[in-house]
Amino acid sequence: MDAARHNPLKWIPTLYLAQGLPYFAIALVFGQMMKSMNMSNAEISHWLAFLGGAWIFKPLWSPFLELASSKKLVVVSLQLFGGVCLGLVALALQFPFWLSASVAVLFLASIASATHDISCDGLYIASLSKKGQAQYAGWTGTFFNAGRLLAQGGLLTLAGYLEKSYGVTSAWTVIFGIIGLTMCALGSYNFWALPLSPNPRMSEHNAAAVARTLGEVIIDYFRKPGIWISILFIILFRAGEAQVATIGPLFLREARAAGGLGLDTAQVGMVYGTGGTIAFIIGSIAGGYFTSWLSLRRAILFLILAVNLPNLVFYYLSHALPTDLTVIGVALSLEMFGYGFGFVGLILYMMQVVAPGKYTTAHYAFSTGVMQLGFVFFRGISGDIQSALGYKNFFLWVLVAAIPVTILSQFIPMESREQGSGEAVPEAA
Structure with a gap:
């Protein structure tokens, strides 16, 4: 039963969809939302560059993730935390200071997403043999880019229809609510489906x-x-x-x-x-x-x-x-x-x-x-x-x-x- 549950095809697609969706939500969808809010291209490019900074520095804290008891714990926690942060954009849009509030929660989401990238790949490597890593490598890229397809394709298309029917703010409230709920759903499923992948415990393995x-x-x-x-x-x-x-x-x-x-x-x-x-x-x-x-x-x-x-x-x-x-x-x-x-x-x-x-x-x-x-x-x-x-x-x-x-x-x-x-x-x- 446990072996069937941890069949790679039961967790690799959801693991890598949860890697791709928040990245594209921050890098692409948020930019389109700001365009709908009539912000200038210069302002949009500045904010997107700022939010992309987490992926620059993630190698500096990546080694410390090995101090957690398991890679699964880190992965699922980050998926749920990232989902909450992305969902909070929907709430932020209800305030006059929507931009600063959105950037603040998306900054936290970007750190969670960048950190998740590290643990996600680490869990994949640790849970599969070299043959398995090669066998399923195509699935990782496919479902990472499924996040792009969902974010830049499906959700943008939906946002366009909602903008015409309910207005810009209401449309993007729904979109980021969907993204947040999707990430939380993926995290909940992955809590059940992912292999534990415990980190080795060694006496000399500490923060120092x-x-x-x-x-x-x-x-x-x-x-x-x-x-x-x-x-x-x-x-x-x-x-x-x-x-x-x-x-x-x-x-x-x-x-x-x-x-x-x-x-x-x-x-x-x-x-x-x-x-x-x-x-x-x-x-x-x-x-x-x-x-x-x-x-x-x-x-x-x-x-x-x-x-x-x-x-x-x-x-x-x-x-x-x-x-x-x-x-x-x-x-x-x-x-x-x-x-x-x-x-x-x-x-x-x-x-x-x-x-x-x-x-x-x-x-x-x-x-x-x-x-x-x-x-x-x-x-x-x-x-x-x-x-x-x-x-x-x-x-x-x-x-x-x-x-x-x-x-x-x-x-x-x-x-x-x-x-x-x-x-x-x-x-x-």
């Missing part, structure tokens, strides 16, 4: 010992050969994509008189959150096979181009301003396919070039923090740049922003200069 090890990990990371050029590469890789990911959805909502496409919330959900998400998943799978076939060194230029060349889609849309939703949907699906296809290159660079060494897993986690630092930085400035340049010139700037990493990729090593790594890097969701 963990802090000492963390210090060693950080020092070793910055002593890696060529680490600063690697950090620069990781940060620049998402320079264009981060800005498009922030401003692109807002451009779709912008009034045509102001240079946007004038779509309503429901239409954005339909064209970006459904077809675009499916294209992203297909692109991610194809990019993995492509890189495996060609090798990272030979594939990296194509992968960088795949992430950035589809941004021509937005340059075209900002000039042509089409009204046909089919044309817009196909264009956005092309952009999302390229993003999924090329993003594999950055993941593999961090895994295969930067992470290997004495602390492979920890150094991979630090590299993802660096990646998020780059994303947050370029997201934070994107609104100000767009406000200064207008949409047409902004999307041209985004293409120019991809040139430095394209050039850099041809001059830096694409193989690890560390030898003797014996620690496995976790599967990427």
Whole structure:
């Protein structure tokens, strides 16, 4: 009975849906809500960048999670806490100071979500054999992105219909109420379904010992050969994509008189959150096979181009301003396919070039923090740049922003200069 209950297919889908949903609720849905509240693109980009900061620093507290009695306890607690925080946005919207109240509870939700990422992957690794990890790796990515499909597709579409029927505030009250209840439901189910995955209890395993090890990990990371050029590469890789990911959805909502496409919330959900998400998943799978076939060194230029060349889609849309939703949907699906296809290159660079060494897993986690630092930085400035340049010139700037990493990729090593790594890097969701 217990073995049947802990069949991986009974908990992996809900575990990774609970990883993806809050991330996309904070990174995408909240931005659309602020747009409906008539906030400027610069303000929206600043707040989204602020809320994304938790994913930068999560490697600093990740080792201390091993002090808990089990990974399941941490995972379920964070899912329930995150659900409560996301649900509190619905309450915050009822006050005149709705923005500060929403940001406050979403800040707590972002810390919970970033911390959950660590424990979620740790539970997955600890609960499955290496064969099982490989066997179910595709499920993790699929259900993580199901969170995007639910948030950016289904919930945005629903928000659009509710805005027309009940008004903006009531619509988003319902949406964040649904998100909060969904997360609490997932946490309750996972309390029943997840394997316990107890952490080892050792006499020397205490906060002081963990802090000492963390210090060693950080020092070793910055002593890696060529680490600063690697950090620069990781940060620049998402320079264009981060800005498009922030401003692109807002451009779709912008009034045509102001240079946007004038779509309503429901239409954005339909064209970006459904077809675009499916294209992203297909692109991610194809990019993995492509890189495996060609090798990272030979594939990296194509992968960088795949992430950035589809941004021509937005340059075209900002000039042509089409009204046909089919044309817009196909264009956005092309952009999302390229993003999924090329993003594999950055993941593999961090895994295969930067992470290997004495602390492979920890150094991979630090590299993802660096990646998020780059994303947050370029997201934070994107609104100000767009406000200064207008949409047409902004999307041209985004293409120019991809040139430095394209050039850099041809001059830096694409193989690890560390030898003797014996620690496995976790599967990427």
